[in-house]
Amino acid sequence: MPGDPSNLLTGILAQFGEQSRPFVEIAILVVLAGAAVATALNPILEFIDRMRRFGRWLWRSIPSIVRKLFGGRPPTPLPPAEPNRVIPNETTIWELYAPQQPIFPNSNGIPIITVANNKGGVAKTTIAANLAVYFRDRFQKPVLLIDFDYQGSLSQTIRGEAGYTEPDITADILISAPSAAINPALYAREMRRELENVFIYPTTYPFATIENNLMADWLRSEGGDLMYRLCALLRQPAYQEKYCAVLIDCPPRLTTGSINALCASTHLLVPTTLDDMSAQAAEYFLSQISRMSQAETRPVFPKLKVIGIVPSIVYRDGDTLLGEIRTRERLVRYGSSFWRRDDFVLTGASIPRTADISNYAGAGVAYVRKPRARQIFEKLGKEVEKRL
Ligand SMILES: Nc1ncnc2c1ncn2[C@@H]1O[C@H](COP(=O)(O)OP(=O)(O)OP(=O)(O)O)[C@@H](O)[C@H]1O
Ligand SMILES: [Mg+2]
Incomplete structure (x- = not known):
């Protein structure tokens, strides 16, 4: 078969x-x-x-079975808390190794405004970009932006508006050791279209490595001029005569770029959203700033003036309204008690949460696109101007 x-x-x-x-x-x-x-x-x-x-x-279960049957040993008690232990005072590395002789920005020079806060996502970049265009229009003169945030959000926003898409980086030149072969003033990139007369030192991710390497070299050399390199440059006529103002965007950390920005600036603007967590972060950041500008032994940036706190991305309606009013009052109280100033919070120029602004994140400048956004930043610009 x-x-x-x-x-x-x-x-x-x-x-x-x-x-x-x-x-x-x-x-x-x-x-x-x-x-x-x-x-x-x-x-x-x-x-x-x-x-x-x-x-x-x-085999593995035997200990727990034995414990269940005969009762285990009592757990080891925790060691008693040290009665005298206190939270250590914070001192940044910049304070520890600051050179004896700081360099100051020109006392009667152009405004150099750092927009900073060690809290992320509070509209630092948005404010820097839009305020810069306000200054250009207001003074009918070129304005300079410096992007010291390695994420390059400001560069993306500004360059996007001007129609540039390839990443670019020249901000590192401003904090690198001076070189006879490079004139840093020539590396400010000129924008076009709606952003004529806006110049920027752009940045992108490799900037973080450059900053870290510069800091490591600085620590090894024990107090070189690293913190004041930008300050020394911005004092020069190439900047003082060409621009009406300089605005610097920082990351939410005290990086090499941030410390250069603070040392080179005449003014500091601190945006914050109006919730308790962000308010606390803003107060802490401002207390660091105060300490670093007033340190008795070695102040790091003694000439820096704080313009104040800008409430940003505020809702103005719904359930958040009451909470925001409470937080704003908390900040006002902080301003008058700690800074002895009743105008410390720019309450009349807060930035409302609006799609007219958020729709252009990283791609354009709301000020030149939307009349409503223009009004908002004009109001802020005027308040800032009053305090320069
Ligand atoms: N007024 C506003 N209304 C609505 N959205 C806003 C407003 N301002 C900023 N935003 C949005 O909030 C987000 C954070 O803004 P932005 O990048 O300016 O903050 P930042 O403080 O610079 O953040 P980071 O700390 O990451 O640098 C962005 O998506 C931005 O579009
Ligand atoms: Mg930013």
């Missing part, structure tokens, strides 16, 4: 000569016997493996 295994075997054996047939028969027998043994052994091996896993589980 076709398909019968005995016929198949006979057919295979018929392929071989008389002499080799016994060997083929033996080989077939060995293969069949091996398959039979493996099939029989499989359940046995599986059983052994299960027993082995069960044994391991039992």
Whole structure:
């Protein structure tokens, strides 16, 4: 019968000569016997493996079973809290190694405004970009932006508006060691279209590595001029005569770029959203600024004036309204008690949350696109101007 295994075997054996047939028969027998043994052994091996896993589980469970049956040892008590332990005072690395002789920005020079806060996402970049265009229009003169945030959000916003899409970086030149071959003033990139007369030192991610390397070198050299490199540059006529103002955008950290911005600036603007968490962060940041500008032994940026706090991305309606009013009052109280100023919060120039602004994040400048955004930043610009 076709398909019968005995016929198949006979057919295979018929392929071989008389002499080799016994060997083929033996080989077939060995293969069949091996398959039979493996099939029989499989359940046995599986059983052994299960027993082995069960044994391991039992061994690991013994301590907890014993504890359950006979009660375990009481847990080791925690060591008593050190009665005199206090939270250490914060001192930044910049304060520790600041050079003895700081360089100051020109006392009657152009306004150099750093927009900073160690809290992220509070509209620092948005405010820097839009205020810059306000200053250009107001003074009918070129304005300079410096992007010291390695994320390059300001560069993206400004360059996007001008129609440039390839990443670019020249901000590193402003904090690198001076070189006879490079004139940093020539590396301010001129924008176009709606942003004529806006210049920017753009940045992008590699800036973070450059900053870290500069800081590491600085620490090794024990107090070189690193913190004041931007300040020394912006004092020069190439900047003082060409621009009506300089605005610097910082990341939410005290990086090499940020410390250069603070040391080179005449003014500081601190945006914050109106919730308690952000208010606390703004107050902490401002207390750091105060300490670093007034330190008795070695003030880092003694000439820096704080313009104040700008409430940003505020809702102005719905359930958040009451909370925002409370937080604003908290900041006003902080301004009058800590800074002895009743105008410390720019309450009349807060930036409302609006799609007219958020729709252009990283792609354009709301001030030149939307009349409503223009009004908002004109109001802020006028308040800022009053305090310069
Ligand atoms: N007035 C506003 N209304 C609505 N959205 C806003 C407003 N201002 C800023 N935003 C949005 O909030 C986000 C954070 O803004 P922005 O990048 O300016 O903050 P930042 O403080 O610079 O952040 P980072 O700390 O990351 O640098 C962005 O998506 C931006 O579009
Ligand atoms: Mg930013």
